Amino acid sequence: MPPQPLDDLDHHLLALLQQDSGKTLAALGELVGLSPSAVQRRITRYRETGLITRTVAVLDPRTATDALLAICAVTLDRESVEAHEEFRAHLLANPHVQQLYNVTGDHDYIAVLATTGIGQHRSVADEVLKSAPNIRRYTTMVVLDPLRTTLTLPTR
Amino acid sequence: MPPQPLDDLDHHLLALLQQDSGKTLAALGELVGLSPSAVQRRITRYRETGLITRTVAVLDPRTATDALLAICAVTLDRESVEAHEEFRAHLLANPHVQQLYNVTGDHDYIAVLATTGIGQHRSVADEVLKSAPNIRRYTTMVVLDPLRTTLTLPTR
DNA sequence: TCTGAAAGTTTTCATCC
DNA sequence: GGATGAAAACTTTCAGA
Numbered sequence: 001m002p003p004q005p006l007d008d009l010d011h012h013l014l015a016l017l018q019q020d021s022g023k024t025l026a027a028l029g030e031l032v033g034l035s036p037s038a039v040q041r042r043i044t045r046y047r048e049t050g051l052i053t054r055t056v057a058v059l060d061p062r063t064a065t066d067a068l069l070a071i072c073a074v075t076l077d078r079e080s081v082e083a084h085e086e087f088r089a090h091l092l093a094n095p096h097v098q099q100l101y102n103v104t105g106d107h108d109y110i111a112v113l114a115t116t117g118i119g120q121h122r123s124v125a126d127e128v129l130k131s132a133p134n135i136r137r138y139t140t141m142v143v144l145d146p147l148r149t150t151l152t153l154p155t156r
Numbered sequence: 157m158p159p160q161p162l163d164d165l166d167h168h169l170l171a172l173l174q175q176d177s178g179k180t181l182a183a184l185g186e187l188v189g190l191s192p193s194a195v196q197r198r199i200t201r202y203r204e205t206g207l208i209t210r211t212v213a214v215l216d217p218r219t220a221t222d223a224l225l226a227i228c229a230v231t232l233d234r235e236s237v238e239a240h241e242e243f244r245a246h247l248l249a250n251p252h253v254q255q256l257y258n259v260t261g262d263h264d265y266i267a268v269l270a271t272t273g274i275g276q277h278r279s280v281a282d283e284v285l286k287s288a289p290n291i292r293r294y295t296t297m298v299v300l301d302p303l304r305t306t307l308t309l310p311t312r
Numbered sequence: 313t314c315t316g317a318a319a320g321t322t323t324t325c326a327t328c329c
Numbered sequence: 330g331g332a333t334g335a336a337a338a339c340t341t342t343c344a345g346a
Contacts, residue, residue, distance in 0.1 A: 006221065014213075014215065017212070017213035018212055018213055018214075018215065019210070019212065020210055020211065020212065021177075021211050021212050021213040022210075022211050046213075049219070050216055050219045051215055051216060051219050051220060052213045052214065052215060052216075053214055053215070053216045053219075054175075054176055054178070054213075054214050055176070055177050055178045055211060055212065055213045055214065056173070056174055056175065056176065056177050056211065056212065056214055056306075056307070056308075057170075057173035057174055057177040057202075057208045057210075057211045058174075058208065058209050058210050058211065058212060058307050059170065059174065059207055059208060059209070059307070059308075059309045059311075060206055060207060060208075060209045061309055063205070063206045063207050063209075064207060064309045064311060065162070065311050065312065067309045067310075069257065071257065071259060071266050088303060091303075092303060092304060095308070095310070096310060097304060098304070098306055098307065098308055098309070099302075099304055099305055099306065100302075100303040100304040101225065101227065101297075101299045101300075101301070101302055101303065102299070102300045102301040102303060103227060103297035103298060103299055103300060104297055104298045104300060105295065105296075105297040105298075106295075107297065110227050110297065114308065114309050114310060115310060116310050116311070116312060120310070139261065139262075140261075141257075141259035141260055141261040141263065141266065142259060142260045142261075143257045143258070143259055144257075144258045144259060144260060145257070145258040146255075146256075146257055147244060147247075147248060147256040147257065147258060148248060148253060148254070148255055148256040149255055149307055150212075150254055150255065150307075151212070151214050151215070151254065151305055151306075151307060152212075152251070152254055152270065153215045153217055153220045153223045153254070153270050154223075154251070154252060154270060154271060154272050154276070155215075155220065155221050155272070156221065156272060
């Protein structure tokens with residue numbers, strides 16, 4: 001799948017779709033200056049090339065049933081490939097791991113845990129972190145306010 | 157807007173919609189055991205109550221034009237309300253700030269910066285962090301691998 | 313009050329130019 | 330890239346449980 005070069009209209013469309021994918025092809029076309037069929041062709045291409053992986057509904061963490069977010073910085077006690085693989089598999093198996101990043105610096109991983117409250121957080125943290133293999137240490141930061149939560153990526 | 161209690165069907169629907177909002181009402185109805193119109197009524201309610209804030213297209217950070225993610229932990233040098241307000245406004249004004257959380261612990265904020273490469277990252281980091289008000293210190297962790305990037309929240 | 317079904321409208325999809 | 334017709338989806342309305 002050759003990652004075709006994007007033109008100005010693509011950048012514009014992708015920005016719009018990342019803000020709101022519920023617009024009709026006609027509405028999108030009006031905004032970017034294309035016919036609905038041209039918009040449709042481009043969106044189909046984004047999907048086929050894997051640029052757009054999925055479209056999802058976003059819940060408001062402030063409205064959602066007492067959503068509790070926590071950010072964990074994790075350092076492994078071994079740097080072997082197997083240790084990392086084990087750790088990743090363990091965390092990715094848990095649906096409460098909303099995000100997981102392998103990062104540079106003092107920590108190896110940053111994980112975002114999403115639960116419905118402090119009670120659930122405790123049990124998930126126990127299961128996900130305490131029982132995870134190869135962890136040297138971890139720090140948990142409870143989210144007091146999710147000021148912005150998007151997955152928007154710039155395309156240029 | 158009364159945050160109406162959710163029943164089992166609501167939990168099921170919300171989980172499905174957070175995974176893929178592209179399904180048709182008929183397909184969703186089949187999965188949860190409701191008619192398309194009943195499904196639509198519920199989804200409309202989620203939107204009206206603000207539980208679902210938007211539906212968006214998700215770009216693959218690995219496929220997207222050399223997307224570079226970085227996670228910054230920020231500590232402010234003053235704990236005044238004004239200092240926090242200033243800092244938040246400054247960061248939220250920048251579209252490259254993909255996520256921003258106010259957290260407990262040694263740091264005050266965790267920010268996720270999304271750029272198209274190290275060059276853009278430098279300029280954004282300069283603009284967003286160096287010129288931000290009230291920052292005592294910050295640490296930047298470059299994302300080597302975005303193993304999971306969702307905004308999925310559990311509803312129970 | 314919520315569900316299911318049907319009618320009317322809009323959007324999407326596929327093929328054409 | 331634009332346009333058209335067919336298919337599909339969504340929205341609204343209404344009657345029943």
